[in-house]
Amino acid sequence: MTYRTDSGRTSRSTGPRSETVSSTQGLTNARTRIVGDRTGAGADAVVGIVRLLRLARERVGAHARRAASVVTPLGWTALAVVPAAFLAGYGFGLQELVVVAWLGLVLLVVGALYLIGRLTVDVDLDLPAPRVTVGDPAEGEVIVRNPARRAILGLTVEIPVGRGLAELALPGLRGGAEARRRFVVPTARRGVIELGPVRSVRADPIGLVRREVVWAGSRSLYVHPHTIAIPSTSTGFIRDLEGSPTRDLSSADVSFHALREYSPGDDRRYIHWKSTAKTGTYMVRQFEETRRSHLVVALSLATGDYATEDEFELAVSAAASLGARAIRDTRTLSVVASERTPEFAKRKVFAVRTLSTVTRTRLLDDLAGVEQADSALGVVDLARVTATKIGGVSVAFLVCGSLPTPAQLRTASAFFPIGVEVVAIVCDPDTVPGLRQVAGLRVLTIGYLADLQKALARSAAT
Incomplete structure (x- = not known):
């Protein structure tokens, strides 16, 4: 499998490890924060020690929380003060400390009595x-x-x-x-x-x-997340035997259009012999292409793609609105989100999480649980994996924040095959909303969710 990089060069990977890279370049997780790019035995030992210390801290914390669930901080203080008061009071003959000690002991005994018994409810x-x-x-x-x-x-x-x-x-x-x-x-x-x-x-x-x-x-x-009613997207169709006929002509399909003269390279199976016999010239059938829409909504979860949390929430709402509309229109839909690399992984994992599109409710349930992550794939890597894993795409919406540059958005759109309409939805509340064309890529900037509705309506009208 060949991938293009931001610099224009290509790299080839084969075998089952095609979804990982052999370095930690661009990876941000717990391992890289501890040892950086080092992957030797020493780095593994340091990471192992850190993991053991973390596990020990969790175990000690669990036991401490279990003890604290029965004895409160005030109770622990009383347990420490009562013996000290007894020793100091009887040791130095201080009657006040003796009274404090016995009073504290009585309170501890009374408190223990409250724990006796079983509540049957x-x-x-x-x-x-x-x-x-x-x-x-x-x-x-x-x-x-x-x-x-x-x-x-x-x-x-x-x-x-x-x-x-x-x-x-x-x-x-x-x-x-x-x-x-x-x-x-x-x-x-x-x-x-x-x-x-x-x-x-x-x-x-x-x-x-x-x-x-x-x-x-x-x-x-x-x-x-909030959703808004948006117009039905009618662009970006692909050929499909179960679709609807269009004005585009094809030499092989299911919707008959007309007859034309035979040209070298035409399939002989489509020669119309009766017309050939009448005209004395080979005539072949011509068809109208039938098409069906397959929409892909790719949501970036990388923290590096968003300047603020409001941008991320707006992006989630935009992805939810697009997906809900496609489900309502009963179109073929795929909604994916960036996958994150595990905290102690040595390599950056190239993968996406596929969200449920069975019903609108299931999709919104999945989107309710998505969160940003430092180690999640950015918009460029997200587009690369999406274009590789999902075939037959006609329209691809790349939803991200304001930090990706126009060059990165162009690189992301280049991973999709020719003929796929790619729309980048940039969520930036601090920028004037607009729609611009950048080298075959539509960049739609929105500041509020209502801007998505208006921009798509203008796009459909034009």
Whole structure:
């Protein structure tokens, strides 16, 4: 397989390793930050030590978090102060420290009593609307039931909401009673928010100890990107036996158009013998080409292609709008995003992640979870892999931020075969929107999502 580079030279790779390069040039991950481009045994040893230290830190942190889940920082302080107060009080004859020591010991014993016993309740987590758009209100609901005969006192439950935490205080429940409480889920940012698992918390009044019991499972809330209705794209068709006839003529297809005189090189199977007998000249059938659209939307996830996070969010919304329109028009569609190189990989991996285009909802679910990455493929490498892996493309939309240069965009478009219409959608809120032609490439700059609708409508009209 031969690839073109930015400098115009070609490189050839064969075999199953055609999707990787043999150097770390252009790669940004944990390995390159530690040892740079070095790949020898010494570099491998340094990386191995760093990975072991990271693993040890994670294990120690897990045990520390498990201990901290029972004893609070105030409890650890009391555990350290009480023995010290006993030693100092009895050692130096200070009655005040002795009183403090015994008081602290009593508080620790009382706190330990709060941890004794088992809570018999049923806790469920419900998500009425599992999919919302950015900015739309979203709520979750916790249902607590007391299946036992005896009543239980008030209960505090905590629900992890993404990186945040929702805390609800529930009243006491008599036997067989049920309580429901709703909580608000923030949807100011696109993403997949994990809710739960719900855990009940038992703690002493002072806050020395606490006991957590995990009850319900997790739920996922998909916060979809904004989309806008855009006109149906009618350009960039390719020949296809299942398509519609056009005005372009062909010597071999399924839609008959007319007869013409035989020319050297024509297929003899299409000679019309009855007309040949009447005219005395070989006559062959001529057909109209039939075509069908195959759209590709390629979204760059490389941090180096975007100046701000707003540019990236605008790019995701633009890709979602294009894909949703193609699905609505029941066209052949492929939506791909940059794949990232693993943190400790020695080589830059050339691959793309294919998003689901079965339904509009499935596509938006996948786009809700995409994130930027330093090691993700940039727009040039993304176009290279997309053109190699996906065949029969008629229109290719390359969605990126404001940092790729016009030369890089031209290089990216050159990877697609001749006849494929390539449109680069540059998301830049700080630039005047516009549409320009650059060496066979259309560059569409948008500052707001509405600009995409207007620009495509003007393009279709012209």
